[in-house]
Amino acid sequence: MGKMHFVGLLILFYLSAAGILAQTTIKGEARPVATVTELTLESKVLGADKKVHLYLPEAFAVSSPDHTYPVVVVLEHQFAPMIAGTVNHLVLTGRMPETLVVTLAGEDDPFYAPRVYTNGSDYWPSNWKQMPFDQPQDRLLDFFESELFPYLKQHYRAADYRFLVGASSRAVLVLDSFCRRPGLFDVHVAVAAGDILGMGYREGETFIEHLTEQLQKMPSPPKKRGALYVASALSDADYSPAIAENIKKLAQKMVPLQQKKRPLTAKLFANDDHYAILLPAWLEVLEQVYPQARFSQDYDKLEAVEGNALAKIDAYFAGLSQEYGFPILAPADQWNTGRSLAANGRRLMGRERYAEAAELFARAAAYRPQSPYLCAQQAKALAGAGRRAEALKAHREALARAKKYTPDRVETYQKQLAEAETAAKTK
CATH class of the missing domain: 3.40.50.1820 (Alpha/Beta hydrolase fold, catalytic domain)
Structure with a gap:
């Protein structure tokens, strides 16, 4: 064993004995996450x-x-x-x-x-x-x-x-x-x-x-x-x-x-x-x-075609359902992809097509009845379309869902509702 190797082992032993080398720990108990x-x-x-x-x-x-x-x-x-x-x-x-x-x-x-x-x-x-x-x-x-x-x-x-x-x-x-x-x-x-x-x-x-x-x-x-x-x-x-x-x-x-x-x-x-x-x-x-x-429908191109966005999406999925013989629905909100009702709605709001975006978020919220986020997005689209009373109703639904399903997010939706109520009074 070389001299430097021996010295290195002594240092490592000292640090370990002194508790200086950090050890990874976990918070709470390890628990399995069910996938089946x-x-x-x-x-x-x-x-x-x-x-x-x-x-x-x-x-x-x-x-x-x-x-x-x-x-x-x-x-x-x-x-x-x-x-x-x-x-x-x-x-x-x-x-x-x-x-x-x-x-x-x-x-x-x-x-x-x-x-x-x-x-x-x-x-x-x-x-x-x-x-x-x-x-x-x-x-x-x-x-x-x-x-x-x-x-x-x-x-x-x-x-x-x-x-x-x-x-x-x-x-x-x-x-x-x-x-x-x-x-x-x-x-x-x-x-x-x-x-x-x-x-x-x-x-x-x-x-x-x-x-x-x-x-x-x-x-x-x-x-x-x-x-x-x-x-x-x-x-x-x-x-x-x-x-x-x-x-x-x-x-x-x-x-x-x-x-x-x-x-x-x-x-x-x-x-x-x-x-x-x-x-x-x-x-x-x-x-x-x-x-x-x-199945790889380009929703962005679908939105660019003249006509109501939700009607075109419904027609596309009705065609799939007819072809396969069972109901196939548009995804409400999909992780990291533009192929969903929510993604369509966000793009349409960016194009100031607020009324169409509100329809998409309303459908997405109906497909995901526990989601406060989709109701809040619907409220934003309705507000953009100048439909303040409907926007407030959607904000209240978002808060009700948060209280029931995501209590850690209640404060966020309370704040959004309060801001919407204030904006409605000043109009």
Whole structure:
């Protein structure tokens, strides 16, 4: 040990012993912040309690009952945080509607799916003539249809628009749902599923045939429903060449069956492996279902077009709602983005279009019934439009909301109301 190194250690020891080196401390107790809700449903269909994890939209608790939400069911709970995280990111950037993400929580719970024939697949144990799933095969889909979805609709305002996501062996249920319960889900995502495509309900039959038959029978969708996405990793195909053959066959079958409202995909990913492809696959699915060109509306350009701003925004979202078959509403106030009613209102006030801005803030305040800020902004717009009495009413509503929901901000809104009352008296 060098002399300087030894001296340095002595100094460090002295400072530590003397308490001179600062130590980071926390104020109060550390506490977890919940990002997921665990529900235990008493299931008559399953004959047992069933735990599910539910990821709610960030603004769920402060949004009005007007809001309803599509549902993503993830069959593997390990992937739910990633699925929910990408959904939340795209919602925050105005790229898709707010969405519920739900997953089955039990690690060792029975998994009900058809015991499809493996047809000699070399990806699974050679002695498996059929996949060893639990019976009866319809039980899990029955649980979704008759228990989970009605509960989510009643308690969490779930919309009638649903995704089913499963990987590897659990992709069997995704493909089975598409073939035998085609109306239960609107978007089916089967990842790491190239080997599953070679399996079938009867020995010698394959899901390639089953899916093609179902697609041929399905009528043209009046809404954007019925999407099917199947993918595998090229590394899996290196291990089992039949995987690449299955994906290629299905992709060829899909070509004449493609429709704008029902995107169909079968592909291999070259640069990731078995489960890792779920992330890029999921992003592709969301782009297919919610194309950027359709959802990245430039509100600034929309405002520049002649006519009432709120009427144009309403028309845009009415078109989306018609296209997808469930209500899609304009975001009330979105973090760090110009794509919201509040952002529109602020821009319009900057252009001295106060009456239109007041309409936007009124709608935003109705969508966020706990927000004093949106009422206060409405009041400012009304004052700019010369509608002082209405502005005072909006200020009083802002203060009432602050007292009820954000008591630490009461003083701010009391001051704003007092200033508005003084201004009204001097006019």
